[in-house]
Amino acid sequence: MKKRRNTQKQELVLEILANASHTMSAETILEAMPIKINKTTIYRILERFTESGKVHFVTGDDGRAYYALCKQCSSEHDLHNHIHFQCKYCNQIACLPYTINVPELENYEVQETQFLLIGKCKECI
Amino acid sequence: MKKRRNTQKQELVLEILANASHTMSAETILEAMPIKINKTTIYRILERFTESGKVHFVTGDDGRAYYALCKQCSSEHDLHNHIHFQCKYCNQIACLPYTINVPELENYEVQETQFLLIGKCKECI
């Protein structure tokens, strides 16, 4: 495993995700950045964090990746098996405190999960 | 609602999906087509079928849309709340005969679901 270094930009990404009430796309994180940063860098930071398990992401039905800090995930590298909710109207995706029990499957070895509910959130109802 | 017309190309898309053992991307459907067809047309056919509920799709963690005929879905326009499994190695996505009970949520109105397990399938283990 590669030896990671601490940088301000990485810390800022973590901080932004920590304060977020919803999952964030790379674009949104960029906009929330207090300092100048390249979008490619954000993608690479997120890639590293996802790999190490600090962060997880869901793919919205729009095909975009939405990232969240794994606060509610019990441990790093776990299944991230909680539900996400995507509102079709405000397009926000939230992590919900509901965990799905993954069924035992003979023919499949589950490594990650993405549970997404799609509909209308309370702000948009 | 628009009055739909019957065309050979639409029928072929349905037929291909009906015979598929896994979900298919627009690209894969194109490759399976016995006749010449434009990719845009495939996207538009899939869009119409998704809208009418004949077909559903899951978004893989690669951000691509994978389509399937709603054979196992109880009715058109239902939640499509069964599990899908994406193999990271052969990149196939299958519909599994397991349904997830969607929890009652006060603040959200669920219209669709996308349940995706990611890992390794039996062929790749």
Next chain:
DNA sequence: GTAACTGCAAAATATTTGCATCCTT
């Protein structure tokens, strides 16, 4: 000093849109 991190430009990929033409009803 070395390898990790970042920035910039360009490439790759998937999907959408506009518009003209074709074809089902």
Next chain:
DNA sequence: AAGGATGCAAATATTTTGCAGTTAC
């Protein structure tokens, strides 16, 4: 004949890659 379906080209949008320059350790 009317309007839905299709094809082609171009536009959008997101994410990835290559490479050079910078910085943490």
